[in-house]
Amino acid sequence: MKKTTLISHPLLLMASFASQAGKAEYFNKLDVDQDHYLNLIEFKVHLNKHFVRKNITDNKKQNKMLNNSFKRRDRNADGKISLQEFFESRKKTNTKAKTKNSND
Incomplete structure (x- = not known):
């Protein structure tokens, strides 16, 4: 079993x-x-x-979601989203979704 773990660790790293x-x-x-x-x-x-x-087809709802989501990702409020800001926020969003689904 340890051999499998040692082999799969590099595979996980590559993934x-x-x-x-x-x-x-x-x-x-x-x-x-x-x-x-x-x-x-x-x-x-x-x-x-x-x-x-x-x-989601309602324009008002889309604009509200767009602005809120942009502000949430734009951590330093410079009016633009860096690669790091984009994916740090996505990680947190995905973690929240997984937690919510596991609680259902």
Whole structure:
């Protein structure tokens, strides 16, 4: 059993690196002007996918969610979201969702 653990540990590490690379690639696709930050318009592209998935069509609700989500991710309130801010916030959101689902 220890041998399996030793073998799978490097595999988990490799998967983690691949995941990080995939996240950076996704962020870079959103970053249309390639300034290494997401502005509100670029971030909206990301959130529009959520709106479609959740069938959120009300413009007022979309704008409220967009502004709240942007502010929550923009930790230093500089009006733009860095790669680190984007994925730190996503980690916390995913953790909350998993906790909520496990409590149901």
